[in-house]
Amino acid sequence: MDRDWAEKYRPGHLQDLVGNGPAVRQMYEWARTWTPGTRPLVLYGKPGTGKTSAAHALANDLQWEVLEMNASDQRTRAIIERIAGAGSTTASLSGASRRLIILDEADNIHGTADRGGAKAMIEVIRRSGQPIILIANDLYDLPKELKTVCEPVLFRAVQARSIVPRLRHICTLEGIACSDIALRMIAEGAGGDLRAAVTTLYASAIGKSRLDVEDLYTSRKDERSTIFELVAALFKTRGDAELMRMVQEVDATPDTIEQWIENNITYLSDIHAIESACAYLSRADEYIGYTFRRQYYTLWRYASALMVLGVSHAAAGSGLHGKIMPPSRWGKMRRSKRQKAIRISLMNRLSHLTHIPPDQLREDYLTAIALLIEHDPERFVTEWDLDADDLNLFLNDRKRSAEIVRRVAGKMKNALKAPETLKAPEEKPVSQVKGRKSDPTTQSTLFGGYPHE
Amino acid sequence: MEGDHTIWIEKYRPLKLADMVGQRDIVMRLQSYVESGSLPHLLFTGSAGVGKTTAAVALARGFFGETWHMNFRELNASDERGIDVVRNQIKQFARTAPLDGANFKILFLDEADALTSDAQAALRRTMENYAQSCRFILSCNYSSKIIDPIQSRCAIYRFRPLNKEDISEEVRKIAERENLTVTPDALDAIAYIAQGDMRRAINALQGAAILSSHIDAKMVYETTSTARPEEIEDLLNLAISSDFEGAEQVLAAILHERGIAPNELINQCYRALVKRDMDRALKIELIDHLGETDFRLSEGANSDIQMEALIAAFVLSAQKHT
Numbered sequence: 001m002d003r004d005w006a007e008k009y010r011p012g013h014l015q016d017l018v019g020n021g022p023a024v025r026q027m028y029e030w031a032r033t034w035t036p037g038t039r040p041l042v043l044y045g046k047p048g049t050g051k052t053s054a055a056h057a058l059a060n061d062l063q064w065e066v067l068e069m070n071a072s073d074q075r076t077r078a079i080i081e082r083i084a085g086a087g088s089t090t091a092s093l094s095g096a097s098r099r100l101i102i103l104d105e106a107d108n109i110h111g112t113a114d115r116g117g118a119k120a121m122i123e124v125i126r127r128s129g130q131p132i133i134l135i136a137n138d139l140y141d142l143p144k145e146l147k148t149v150c151e152p153v154l155f156r157a158v159q160a161r162s163i164v165p166r167l168r169h170i171c172t173l174e175g176i177a178c179s180d181i182a183l184r185m186i187a188e189g190a191g192g193d194l195r196a197a198v199t200t201l202y203a204s205a206i207g208k209s210r211l212d213v214e215d216l217y218t219s220r221k222d223e224r225s226t227i228f229e230l231v232a233a234l235f236k237t238r239g240d241a242e243l244m245r246m247v248q249e250v251d252a253t254p255d256t257i258e259q260w261i262e263n264n265i266t267y268l269s270d271i272h273a274i275e276s277a278c279a280y281l282s283r284a285d286e287y288i289g290y291t292f293r294r295q296y297y298t299l300w301r302y303a304s305a306l307m308v309l310g311v312s313h314a315a316a317g318s319g320l321h322g323k324i325m326p327p328s329r330w331g332k333m334r335r336s337k338r339q340k341a342i343r344i345s346l347m348n349r350l351s352h353l354t355h356i357p358p359d360q361l362r363e364d365y366l367t368a369i370a371l372l373i374e375h376d377p378e379r380f381v382t383e384w385d386l387d388a389d390d391l392n393l394f395l396n397d398r399k400r401s402a403e404i405v406r407r408v409a410g411k412m413k414n415a416l417k418a419p420e421t422l423k424a425p426e427e428k429p430v431s432q433v434k435g436r437k438s439d440p441t442t443q444s445t446l447f448g449g450y451p452h453e
Numbered sequence: 454m455e456g457d458h459t460i461w462i463e464k465y466r467p468l469k470l471a472d473m474v475g476q477r478d479i480v481m482r483l484q485s486y487v488e489s490g491s492l493p494h495l496l497f498t499g500s501a502g503v504g505k506t507t508a509a510v511a512l513a514r515g516f517f518g519e520t521w522h523m524n525f526r527e528l529n530a531s532d533e534r535g536i537d538v539v540r541n542q543i544k545q546f547a548r549t550a551p552l553d554g555a556n557f558k559i560l561f562l563d564e565a566d567a568l569t570s571d572a573q574a575a576l577r578r579t580m581e582n583y584a585q586s587c588r589f590i591l592s593c594n595y596s597s598k599i600i601d602p603i604q605s606r607c608a609i610y611r612f613r614p615l616n617k618e619d620i621s622e623e624v625r626k627i628a629e630r631e632n633l634t635v636t637p638d639a640l641d642a643i644a645y646i647a648q649g650d651m652r653r654a655i656n657a658l659q660g661a662a663i664l665s666s667h668i669d670a671k672m673v674y675e676t677t678s679t680a681r682p683e684e685i686e687d688l689l690n691l692a693i694s695s696d697f698e699g700a701e702q703v704l705a706a707i708l709h710e711r712g713i714a715p716n717e718l719i720n721q722c723y724r725a726l727v728k729r730d731m732d733r734a735l736k737i738e739l740i741d742h743l744g745e746t747d748f749r750l751s752e753g754a755n756s757d758i759q760m761e762a763l764i765a766a767f768v769l770s771a772q773k774h775t
Contacts, residue, residue, distance in 0.1 A: 052581075070578035071577070071578065072539065072582075105577070195606065196605040199607065199608055200608065202608070206486050240728075249613075253598070256597060290748055302740060306740065306741060309737050
């Protein structure tokens with residue numbers, strides 16, 4: 001017994017996958033009807049939800065060969081083209097009908113070490129004569145150009161009640177008697193991450209023939225619960241020593257704790273208390289700023305002391321009136337990160353089109369461009385190949401942007417259906433935009449023309 | 454002791470899990486891994502000197518015996534930590550077969566939170582694809598600095614700061630082996646200095662042992678350049694009771710006669726203040742003064758001027774709050 005259980009019990013067939021039925025059906029349907037020209041899939045979702053397993057299981061079920069590239073491989077343009085490019089166009093040697101190319105961790109194409117990697121991936125996708133599956137944790141971290149040519153498949157967090165039977169099954173195979181409560185605790189502690197649950201089971205059960213609650217080793221991702229406890233303790237009457245001990249035990253850095261406290265400060269009932277708490281928090285925040293600016297981590301303790309003792313002092317044991325919430329700024333940051341990614345990629349594209357450096361474009365021309373677009377959005381959607389997200393940056397109206405883009409796409413389709421239009425690609429109006437839509441057989445926005453290449 | 458110049462933290466690093474002091478629950482679990490010959494990927498979190506590295510090395514010895522070096526590799530922050538190392542060196546080590554009949558090798562990545570997130574990302578499939586031939590032990594101060602996909606692959610063990618009993622037990626053990634006598638108040642002093650960090654405790658003991666084989670608290674404070682807790686209390690009492698001149702004299706004695714570094718003094722005042730039973734608003738204000746002074750010193754300000762200003766600020770705050 002020396003194999004890591006997460007690997008040993010990695011599902012070999014689609015039917016063995018836990019949860020995510022809709023995603024698995026979507027994958028199977030995609031594979032069954034796959035022809036050269038079908039869009040690749042991008043499987044995305046949190047760690048441990050079965051993305052990589054599903055891709056391999058699909059290939060196994062259909063007896064396709066697999067070629068996997070992940071972040072542990074260098075992925076420069078040259079290397080991706082050599083490996084995946086060859087894999088995607090040459091016929092398979094072993095006689096299997098197809099070869100599935102799995103580009104794992106596609107959201108982690110490394111900036112400098114993998115120069116040109118994203119472009120190469122698109123190239124490979126465009127030319128591929130073989131099915132391709134990309135895998136990522138977050139769809140928004142994918143280069144936009146990659147995202148638009150793929151069909152997304154969402155993998156959701158696996159529910160605890162689906163995890164429990166899987167754990168029980170493993171216990172049976174390993175000959176371990178395991179109490180139901182212990183299994184449920186493992187499943188619930190895993191936060192939707194099946195692999196984490198299996199790893200916890202493995203780590204707890206090694207060398208045992210029977211597993212009870214007290215055998216569970218306790219450290220799995222419990223930082224949340226203690227950070228909850230810490231925030232709750234701030235509103236109660238607690239001694240300084242106890243509060244400082246809790247801060248030390250919370251497995252998070254002061255900048256994280258600060259955001260948790262900030263988000264729950266409004267539970268103070270009295271405006272003077274809020275003012276006082278905010279003052280302490282802002283002073284703590286200064287220390288956090290100095291810490292990072294100077295890389296002088298000793299200052300962290302002043303941040304901790306000021307925010308914890310300060311906010312507790314301001315709260316004066318007034319009790320907690322409401323439910324402790326995780327920091328909302330994380331959500332905001334996530335959204336703004338996405339906005340930023342959209343903006344940067346659009347700026348770079350426009351910069352190429354207009355031959356103006358991105359910075360200058362943003363500072364000197366953006367207002368003018370926004371006004372022009374506001375005036376005649378459809379034209380720019382067509383000319384610059386904007387999608388709804390891009391357009392929204394200018395119009396700041398999500399609904400309207402989506403509508404306009406849909407309308408333009410509809411018109412485009414109709415125009416292409418008309419028999420005499422645009423038979424030969426050369427007759428297209430000269431446009432600097434690469435990859436304008438020309439082929440009605442595909443819905444892809446950027447690389448419609450690949451059968452012609 | 455004559456002629457023995459080895460560093461005690463290495464000389465007395467426990468070779469077997471069973472010899473480790475503290476972290477009882479963790480050590481028991483790890484022990485059962487050795488007994489059954491199985492090992493999941495592990496993530497050790499905790500502050501310095503609480504036994505993370507010792508546990509990793511002891512695990513390797515437990516699994517591989519005398520030839521543990523052949524199947525164990527340690528990478529720490531002094532090694533190159535970029536994505537290329539993960540892709541080349543680590544992958545190379547992980548995928549080659551274990552030697553000497555072992556079932557797998559162990560790669561110990563110390564200070565894994567210093568890995569860039571790109572490097573961490575490059576690690577995740579390596580951990581899975583070569584799990585057959587290599588198990589990973591990662592150690593870090595805060596698990597929140599380790600990306601979720603890696604946490605998902607590891608059994609997480611949190612090492613706690615060692616308590617006074619653990620520290621004293623180890624110090625007594627070493628003292629016996631080195632033929633030292635250590636007075637009870639010296640044990641207290643060592644525990645005070647250690648702050649849960651065994652390395653610091655053993656260093657303090659070795660430092661004092663240079664002076665004499667009979668160790669008392671005074672020697673411990675002297676060789677570690679630490680003010681005695683009573684001196685700190687003295688300083689704080691005087692400042693809080695608005696005796697500026699008295700406080701200044703104690704300050705001068707600590708800094709100039711005893712030669713305690715201003716940083717160390719600030720550190721000790723901080724610890725004393727957090728624990729001190731006193732008006733809370735004043736306490737927080739004084740801690741803020743400490744922080745401000747610490748920051749200014751780190752920026753290169755003159756320590757004599759800043760420390761005196763600190764005491765003055767203490768006195769003013771104390772007057773305001775009475």
